[in-house]
Amino acid sequence: MGTTTTTLPLHVCNVKKTDMIINRLHIFLHGAALLALFYYRITTLSQIIKTRETPLIPYLIVIFSELVLSFLWLLHRPSKWRPVTRIAYPERLPEDEKLQPVDVFVCTTDPNKEPSLGVMNTVISAMALDYPPDKIAVYLSDDGGAPVTLAAMKEAWKFAKWWIPFCRKYEVKTRCPDAYFSSPESAADKFIWSTEFVADRNKIEEKYEEFKESLEKNLKIIGSSVSKDHPPIVQVINDENGNEKDSSQKGMPLLVYVAREKRPSHPHHFKAGAINVLLRVSAMISNAPYFIVLDCDHYCNDPTSARQAMCFYFDPEISSKLAWVQFPQHFHNISEHDLYDGNLHYYWREWEGLDGLRGPTITGCNFYMKREAFYGVDRIPKDADLNQLKKFFGSSNELIRSTYKSYKPNVSRDEGKAGARYNTVVEDSMTSLILHCKGWISVWIDPARPCFLGTCPTNLNDMLVQQTRWAFGLLQMTLSKFSPLLYGPPRMSILQSMSYGGLTLDPLYVFPFYGLGIIPQICLLHGIPMYPKVSDPFFFVFAFVFISSQLKHVQEVVSYGDPLRTSLYDLRVWMMKSGACYLYAVLNAILDQFGLNEANFSLTSKVVDDEETKRHQEGIYDFQSSPQLLAPLCSVYLLNLVAFIIGTARIFQSDKGKEVFAQAVLALFGITVNYHLFQGMVLRTDKGRISTSITMIAVAITGLILFFGSLLVFF
Numbered sequence: 121m122g123t124t125t126t127t128l129p130l131h132v133c134n135v136k137k138t139d140m141i142i143n144r145l146h147i148f149l150h151g152a153a154l155l156a157l158f159y160y161r162i163t164t165l166s167q168i169i170k171t172r173e174t175p176l177i178p179y180l181i182v183i184f185s186e187l188v189l190s191f192l193w194l195l196h197r198p199s200k201w202r203p204v205t206r207i208a209y210p211e212r213l214p215e216d217e218k219l220q221p222v223d224v225f226v227c228t229t230d231p232n233k234e235p236s237l238g239v240m241n242t243v244i245s246a247m248a249l250d251y252p253p254d255k256i257a258v259y260l261s262d263d264g265g266a267p268v269t270l271a272a273m274k275e276a277w278k279f280a281k282w283w284i285p286f287c288r289k290y291e292v293k294t295r296c297p298d299a300y301f302s303s304p305e306s307a308a309d310k311f312i313w314s315t316e317f318v319a320d321r322n323k324i325e326e327k328y329e330e331f332k333e334s335l336e337k338n339l340k341i342i343g344s345s346v347s348k349d350h351p352p353i354v355q356v357i358n359d360e361n362g363n364e365k366d367s368s369q370k371g372m373p374l375l376v377y378v379a380r381e382k383r384p385s386h387p388h389h390f391k392a393g394a395i396n397v398l399l400r401v402s403a404m405i406s407n408a409p410y411f412i413v414l415d416c417d418h419y420c421n422d423p424t425s426a427r428q429a430m431c432f433y434f435d436p437e438i439s440s441k442l443a444w445v446q447f448p449q450h451f452h453n454i455s456e457h458d459l460y461d462g463n464l465h466y467y468w469r470e471w472e473g474l475d476g477l478r479g480p481t482i483t484g485c486n487f488y489m490k491r492e493a494f495y496g497v498d499r500i501p502k503d504a505d506l507n508q509l510k511k512f513f514g515s516s517n518e519l520i521r522s523t524y525k526s527y528k529p530n531v532s533r534d535e536g537k538a539g540a541r542y543n544t545v546v547e548d549s550m551t552s553l554i555l556h557c558k559g560w561i562s563v564w565i566d567p568a569r570p571c572f573l574g575t576c577p578t579n580l581n582d583m584l585v586q587q588t589r590w591a592f593g594l595l596q597m598t599l600s601k602f603s604p605l606l607y608g609p610p611r612m613s614i615l616q617s618m619s620y621g622g623l624t625l626d627p628l629y630v631f632p633f634y635g636l637g638i639i640p641q642i643c644l645l646h647g648i649p650m651y652p653k654v655s656d657p658f659f660f661v662f663a664f665v666f667i668s669s670q671l672k673h674v675q676e677v678v679s680y681g682d683p684l685r686t687s688l689y690d691l692r693v694w695m696m697k698s699g700a701c702y703l704y705a706v707l708n709a710i711l712d713q714f715g716l717n718e719a720n721f722s723l724t725s726k727v728v729d730d731e732e733t734k735r736h737q738e739g740i741y742d743f744q745s746s747p748q749l750l751a752p753l754c755s756v757y758l759l760n761l762v763a764f765i766i767g768t769a770r771i772f773q774s775d776k777g778k779e780v781f782a783q784a785v786l787a788l789f790g791i792t793v794n795y796h797l798f799q800g801m802v803l804r805t806d807k808g809r810i811s812t813s814i815t816m817i818a819v820a821i822t823g824l825i826l827f828f829g830s831l832l833v834f835f
């Protein structure tokens with residue numbers, strides 16, 4: 121544990137040197153080019169104001185777009201400054217008696233979108249964690265208050281009593297039963313030839329089939345209705361079959377069902393609300409000093425995750441400041457063509473860099489958290505009276521008593537409440553900002569064998585809906601008093617504040633997307649130059665900025681280990697997000713400011729659709745999506761297509777046309793990168809194509825943009 125020189129470290133942190141050097145060089149080169157670019161813009165702008173040779177408004181829009189792009193580029197730089205990776209060595213932990221208890225929180229909401237079998241697989245995989253069973257308690261929060269979920273849990277308990285001993289006996293690695301049976305792992309070497317293993321395995325498979333049947337039967341009898349109006353239900357499932365000392369309970373963790381009270385008149389704050397209820401309920405039952413949050417679809421794929429996390433909490437050098445250990449979200453339903461960036465590598469690439477600062481943000485689930493940090497008790501003075509404590513913890517005397525027994529907390533000087541933050545649907549980013557600002561650090565670990573595997577959206581619509589929710593949440597955060605660029609700097613380093621700023625301000629990409637996707641193209645049609653001529657030395661500056669940002673992106677993708685084509689898919693996702701998700705997120709955020717937007721958390725579906733899965737596997741875009749999301753993208757596409765065709769004709773016709781060469785290249789870039797939209801609108805005939813009605817709407821919108829955009833050319 122690092123106390124003497126002879127003991128081996130529990131974990132190591134490696135700086136990714138090559139990436140670090142490339143990143144830093146790029147920051148300076150690209151940064152210098154940007155300065156040159158803006159020097160050009162400012163000098164030409166003053167000329168334009170004098171001479172009025174070029175229309176001012178389009179020119180200002182282009183400059184504004186470039187400013188937003190560069191500002192966001194700058195905010196994302198700290199996360200490139202020092203990328204690191206980590207390895208933990210759980211085998212070097214002290215003996216089991218010294219390990220601290222861990223509570224597992226699983227959240228589910230709707231058995232129709234989150235089928236019970238999947239949820240129970242997650243619950244069972246958590247119960248089977250490789251950790252002393254008396255130090256594990258699994259809590260399921262059922263936000264649907266669905267009787268079918270409670271019934272499923274009782275069946276899960278029965279099956280787990282077979283499953284857990286089997287996993288222990290044969291050192292099974294894949295402890296999510298569904299994953300285990302669908303791609304059977306071979307037994308650990310020492311059991312491989314044993315007939316006993318084969319017999320046990322067949323038996324357990326039979327039990328699993330029975331378990332599945334029982335869930336189906338329940339579903340038929342009970343139905344999958346959910347309720348938004350019910351009293352709280354807390355049920356310890358273990359109790360069903362006797363008391364704790366009963367032999368049937370031995371070697372089994374605690375399993376608890378929780379459906380918090382729901383009333384239509386009362387806001388329930390979605391997942392953040394669910395976590396906070398679990399925090400309080402568990403404080404009264406097991407009250408472990410650490411807890412982990414899992415989404416109902418994120419099963420434990422490596423049973424050692426808790427031990428890996430403990431490697432950091434046991435390190436005396438960081439343990440007192442360490443709040444959470446974050447594992448990435450990886451997905452079991454990803455295809456080799458990850459068309460929608462479902463694996464979220466866009467984020468994880470940055471998280472390696474955040475880890476090199478003071479730690480990654482919480483990313484919704486798969487994080488081990490120190491309960492004390494989450495309570496914010498570091499801020500509670502020692503001599504706090506009960507009233508002060510109630511202001512912080514709420515009115516429950518029992519909760520305060522139980523908390524006090526274990527942590528002897530001291531009282532909050534800030535007026536906040538304990539737990540996850542409510543102000544936004546991205547409770548995770550908000551909560552981590554506040555914890556980082558209090559001086560806590562966090563750790564990011566992404567082992568070769570993913571510790572958790574979830575279900576990611578496999579069609580465009582789900583991806584867009586999910587990204588819209590995130591973007592809206594991040595904007596809510598930006599517009600709240602926890603706006604990172606204002607709230608951060610007095611409390612944490614400027615680099616860390618910038619990273620949070622980069623995360624929450626990503627929705628601003630909507631402005632350059634439309635600014636640069638429409639204006640230069642319309643000007644191209646009218647033969648009005650927006651960029652320097654090819655013969656102008658500053659043309660080189662623009663070309664450099666453009667090429668350098670594209671190449672840097674390709675380098676990041678490849679160095680992260682993804683195939684080259686991912687950089688193209690990424691670029692498309694970025695454009696689709698900017699043109700659709702960010703657009704609606706910004707509109708909703710504006711409505712929200714006027715109190716006109718109803719709080720909402722649109723769940724992503726975890727139900728498998730065969731045809732959709734097939735398209736996903738084959739790498740074919742699934743465009744069955746609402747016109748609202750697709751039409752804006754298609755319109756911009758069509759505009760670029762028209763601009764490119766007519767603009768190129770002009771370039772070949774007249775000498776003056778050559779001044780708009782850069783704009784023609786820009787339009788060509790847009791239509792080439794987004795060729796999938798062209799395919800969807802024009803070439804494809806299958807069910808996943810872009811419907812004719814959406815294409816027609818897009819044609820109409822393109823006409824409107826052309827008309828109104830052309831008016832701008834006169835100002």
Ligand SMILES: O=c1ccn([C@@H]2O[C@H](COP(=O)(O)OP(=O)(O)O[C@H]3O[C@H](CO)[C@@H](O)[C@H](O)[C@H]3O)[C@@H](O)[C@H]2O)c(=O)[nH]1
Nearest residue numbers: 227228229263390391394415416484485545586721723724
């Ligand atoms: O009122 C609610 C709404 C959602 N959930 C649960 O929250 C989890 C995440 O919901 P999901 O529909 O899967 O959304 P995703 O977009 O896939 O979730 C991502 O984004 C969320 C923030 O928007 C994070 O909380 C998640 O961890 C992260 O995986 C699921 O287990 C839900 O059951 C609740 O418990 N109560």
Ligand SMILES: [Mn+2]
Nearest residue numbers: 415417575724
């Ligand atoms: Mn999810």
